[in-house]
Amino acid sequence: MAPALETKSLVKRFGALAVANDINFTLERGARHALIGPNGAGKTSFVNLVTGVLTPSSGDIHLAGESITALSRAQRVKRGLVRTFQISALFKKLTVLENVTLAIAERVGAANDLWRPAGHHRDIIEEAYDLLVPLGLADEALRPVTELAYGRQRMIEIAMALALKPKVLLLDEPAAGVPPRETGAIIETIERLPADIAVLFIEHDMELVFRVAQRITVLVQGAVLVEGTPAEIAEDPKVRQVYLGESKH
Amino acid sequence: MTDLSSRDLLGDRKAVIDAFARRHRFKWYEAIPWLAAIACYFLFESYHALGAQIFATILFALSLDLLIGFAGIVTLGHAAFFGVGAYAAGVMAANGWHEPLSEVLVAAIVAAGVGFASGLIVLRTAGLTLLMQTLVVAALLQELANKWSSVTGGSDGLLGMKIDPIFGLFRFDLFGDTAYVYCLAVLFIGWLIARNIVYSSFGRSLTGIRENTNRMHAIGAPVDRRKLVIYTISAALAGVSGALIAQTTALVGLNTLALSKSGELIIMLVIGGIGRLYGAFIGVPLYMIAQDRFSQIDPIYWYFWIGLFMIFVVVFARGGVLGVFERFNQRRRSR
Numbered sequence: 001m002a003p004a005l006e007t008k009s010l011v012k013r014f015g016a017l018a019v020a021n022d023i024n025f026t027l028e029r030g031a032r033h034a035l036i037g038p039n040g041a042g043k044t045s046f047v048n049l050v051t052g053v054l055t056p057s058s059g060d061i062h063l064a065g066e067s068i069t070a071l072s073r074a075q076r077v078k079r080g081l082v083r084t085f086q087i088s089a090l091f092k093k094l095t096v097l098e099n100v101t102l103a104i105a106e107r108v109g110a111a112n113d114l115w116r117p118a119g120h121h122r123d124i125i126e127e128a129y130d131l132l133v134p135l136g137l138a139d140e141a142l143r144p145v146t147e148l149a150y151g152r153q154r155m156i157e158i159a160m161a162l163a164l165k166p167k168v169l170l171l172d173e174p175a176a177g178v179p180p181r182e183t184g185a186i187i188e189t190i191e192r193l194p195a196d197i198a199v200l201f202i203e204h205d206m207e208l209v210f211r212v213a214q215r216i217t218v219l220v221q222g223a224v225l226v227e228g229t230p231a232e233i234a235e236d237p238k239v240r241q242v243y244l245g246e247s248k249h
Numbered sequence: 250m251t252d253l254s255s256r257d258l259l260g261d262r263k264a265v266i267d268a269f270a271r272r273h274r275f276k277w278y279e280a281i282p283w284l285a286a287i288a289c290y291f292l293f294e295s296y297h298a299l300g301a302q303i304f305a306t307i308l309f310a311l312s313l314d315l316l317i318g319f320a321g322i323v324t325l326g327h328a329a330f331f332g333v334g335a336y337a338a339g340v341m342a343a344n345g346w347h348e349p350l351s352e353v354l355v356a357a358i359v360a361a362g363v364g365f366a367s368g369l370i371v372l373r374t375a376g377l378t379l380l381m382q383t384l385v386v387a388a389l390l391q392e393l394a395n396k397w398s399s400v401t402g403g404s405d406g407l408l409g410m411k412i413d414p415i416f417g418l419f420r421f422d423l424f425g426d427t428a429y430v431y432c433l434a435v436l437f438i439g440w441l442i443a444r445n446i447v448y449s450s451f452g453r454s455l456t457g458i459r460e461n462t463n464r465m466h467a468i469g470a471p472v473d474r475r476k477l478v479i480y481t482i483s484a485a486l487a488g489v490s491g492a493l494i495a496q497t498t499a500l501v502g503l504n505t506l507a508l509s510k511s512g513e514l515i516i517m518l519v520i521g522g523i524g525r526l527y528g529a530f531i532g533v534p535l536y537m538i539a540q541d542r543f544s545q546i547d548p549i550y551w552y553f554w555i556g557l558f559m560i561f562v563v564v565f566a567r568g569g570v571l572g573v574f575e576r577f578n579q580r581r582r583s584r
Contacts, residue, residue, distance in 0.1 A: 051467070077469030089467070091460040097269055102457045103468040111454040111470060114478075117273035118450045125266050133262075141265050164468060 002065030004029045004198035005050065005081070005168045010059035012049055012222075019045040020056070021222040027168065027198050034213035035202045038242070042222040043202045044086060047170050051083050052076050063168065077106075080167030084157040086176055086202075090145045097141040099156055100128040103163035128163065135159050135189060151182030158189055169193070171201035175208055187211060210234070218242075273448035282530045286433050298425030298497075303537050304432035305493035308439045310518050310529035312486035315443055317515070318524030319452065320479045321459030322372070325511050326383030327487055329367070329390050330360040332506030334488025336394060336401055339501035342410035349412050353435065353492045360488020361481050363390075368480035372473065375462075384508060391506035406502035410495070421497065428497040435493055439486050446482065447526055455479055459524075516555070520562055522571030531570045 005027040012020040019042040027033050035043050048054040050061055052073040061069045068076050091099050104124045105111040119125070132138045135155050140148060145156060154174060161169055174190060175183045187208050193199060203209050209216065209230070216233040218225040226236055233239055289300060309331055316322040334356035341352050371382040394401045401407055414420040419427045446452045457465045458472055465472050495501045504510060513536075521532025536555070543551035566573050 053466075073466045074469045074471050077467065083467060085464075085467070089461055089464045091457055091464065093460060094456065095269075097265070098453070101269075102453060102465075105450045105454065106465075106468045106470050110450045111475075112451060114446055114449050114451045116450070117445070117448045118453045119270035119273050119448070121450060122266070122270055124450075125269050129262060129266055138261070138265070142268060160468065 001029065002062070003027060004031065004064060005200070006062040007050065008060040008062070010046075010049060010061065011057045012045060012054055013057045018222045020049055020059075023059070023219075023222075023224055025217065025224065027200050029198055030195055031198045031200070032212055032214045033198075033200045034209045034216045035200060035219060036204075036209060036216060037219035037225075040221075041219040043219055044172060045222070046219065047083060047172050047202065050170065051081060077164060080165065081170075082161045082164045082166035082168070083170040084161050084172055084174060086172040088150070088153045088157055090153060090156055090160070092146045093144055095142050095144055096132065096137055096148070096156055097125070097128055099145060100131055100159050100163050101125055103160045104128055107164050131159055131163055134192075136185070149182070151178045151185065154178055154186055155189065158186075162193075166197055168198045168200070171199065171203075173202050173204065175203060175205045183208065279527075282527070283437065290429060295424075297429040299537070299541060301425050301428035301432040301497050302494065303534050304429075304436045305490050305497065306514075306517070306537060307529045307533045308432075308436045308493070309487055309490035310514055310521075310533050311436075311440060311443050311526075312483045312490065313514055313518055314523060314526065314529055315446065315479055315483045315486070317518070318526075318528070319447055319459065320455040320476060321462075322476060322480065323376075323380060324383040325380050325508065325515075326385070326387035327483075327514060328506050328508070328510035329383075329387035330364055330484035330487035331491040331494075331510065332387070332390060332394070332501075333363050334360040334491030335495040335501045335505045336407065336491075337488065338492035339407045339410055339495040340400060342412055342496065342499075343407055347411050347413040349415055349431075349496055352412075352496065353489055356488045356492035356495075357485040358488075360491070361485035364484020364487075365477065365481045368477045368484075372476045372480060384511075387506055387508065387511060391503055394503055394506055401501075404503060406500055407495075408500070410499045410501075412496050412499065425497070432493050432497065435489065439489060442482075443486065444526060446479075451475070451478075516559060518569075520559070520569050522569030525568075525571045528569055528571055535570070 003026045007023050007025045010020050010023040011018065023046065035046065037043055045054065049056050052071065056069065060067055063076070063079055063081055068079065068081070091102065101124055104127055105121065108124065110121050110124060129138065129141060132141055135158065137152065137155055137159060140152070145153060158174065171190070175186050178186060183205060190199070190201070190212055213230055215227065216230055217227040218233065218239050220242055225242060226233065226238055228236065286304070290297070293300070313327050316324055316327070337356040337359040338352040341355060346352065367386045371379060371386060374382055395403055412421055415427065415431055421427050454465065454470055454475060457470070458475060462472060491505060517532040517536040518528055519532065520535055521528030521530065539555065540551065543554050547554070562569060568575065
């Protein structure tokens with residue numbers, strides 16, 4: 001069976017700068033895979049290439065064995081490739097429930113319905129609410145997103161991604177900007193994600209990376225430096241030098 | 250996760266979902282504009298002609314609110330569709346087709362066509378570029394109407410329109426009695442359509458596009474197509490509004506396509522409150538009645554007073570009249 005996600009010789013250049021330099025990357029089905037690297041290594045560019053925000057200069061992207069390189073952002077989402085954002089990108093003035101409802105309405109195609117009131121799509125609202133319950137967001141369902149603490153907003157990011165029933169989930173720094181006492185909840189949530197979803201996450205928080213990831217890829221200057229299990233990465237001299245510095249984990 | 254018992258949680262679930270699912274239901278205050286319009290028919294008998302103009306303009310402003318207020322598409326060229334609708338109805342009426350309702354229908358279709366075609370091009374852009382492009386579309390159409398004088402009457406305006414009675418029964422009279430009821434009825438239908446759209450899943454997705462376009466892309470929404478659809482619908486409603494004005498005044502001029510027409514409309518909407526569906530119902534009458542009054546008291550400098558009022562609204566009353574109401578309500582509730 002083809003891997004969940006695969007990039008083949010993926011290149012993206014902005015003039016002389018290569019933000020992605022011949023990246024061959026494989027995300028297995030059901031994987032928990034971390035993408036790490038110093039600032040400016042091209043991690044977010046990689047996510048943008050895979051999701052279609054950026055168009056690659058050359059190379060190919062495959063989702064479950066099929067090329068998606070030419071597909072639009074929306075078409076990739078429809079095929080189960082879903083992302084979250086580094087900085088919370090929610091509909092801030094809308095309620096928590098509405099945020100998730102919007103995502104589900106897109107997935108099931110109800111958002112093209114010009115005539116029926118949104119409230120008549122009750123199944124969508126119920127599904128959205130039921131998604132909030134295990135994430136501990138149900139009590140705040142009817143509050144505008146801006147009123148919630150930042151850590152809670154990160155949970156909504158994940159809820160919205162799950163609402164799209166992803167096959168591949170790209171989490172762009174899910175714990176970024178979250179105060180330490182709230183990261184625990186996010187780690188737990190990621191650990192509890194359905195096993196059949198292949199998860200790739202970019203993260204700086206090493207506690208999260210080493211606790212959740214089964215494999216780790218290290219990206220430096222737009223190229224893959226090394227890939228391996230957490231134990232291999234922790235012991236790798238190149239990684240220690242370039243990324244972790246001399247400090248032990 | 251929570252320490253509620255499962256039964257409480259179940260009750261909670263239903264309550265939350267019900268509250269969310271019932272947002273589109275009619276509220277009592279939504280009847281106010283219509284009751285006021287009916288009352289005004291009897292209270293101000295000598296102002297029926299002005300009333301008809303106000304209703305038609307409310308429809309125009311409502312169509313703009315769908316774009317600016319709900320979809321976040323800021324345009325300075327909305328008069329393009331108003332003018333196209335006015336000319337469509339006018340040209341028919343001046344050339345042997347006198348039945349008013351079919352004229353309105355044709356105006357809607359023609360305006361929608363122009364909206365669709367121009368939307369295909371201009372909606373690729375956003376922000377200032379979009380603003381300029383919408384402005385250019387209206388300017389091009391205005392110049393076209395100016396040069397094509399054999400059909401449009403050019404700068405003299407389109408004259409010689411003849412409109413049959415509505416349903417063959419209600420003749421357009423000098424006092425505007427028929428026009429008042431006619432425009433109110435069409436506005437009501439237009440409002441029902443707009444309201445339905447706003448509360449539909451499609452309408453909610455427009456709000457999503459306004460709030461965060463990138464996120465809408467990320468949840469798989471065909472953002473460009475959605476914008477084009479609402480742009481076309483809005484153009485059709487603006488076209489209907491133009492047709493109403495053409496029919497009730499029996500005159501169409503180049504000013505129907507002018508930049509000032511688009512600008513004025515935004516001012517009216519800002520005064521009432523953008524993105525609230527009812528801003529048009531407050532801003533338009535306020536503006537047009539003030540215009541009517543000021544221009545009698547101070548015929549030369551009345552724009553000065555409108556300007557002063559606008560500054561007041563922008564500085565002290567963000568969100569227009571409705572915005573002030575909302576803040577007042579919030580303060581009262583939080584007490």
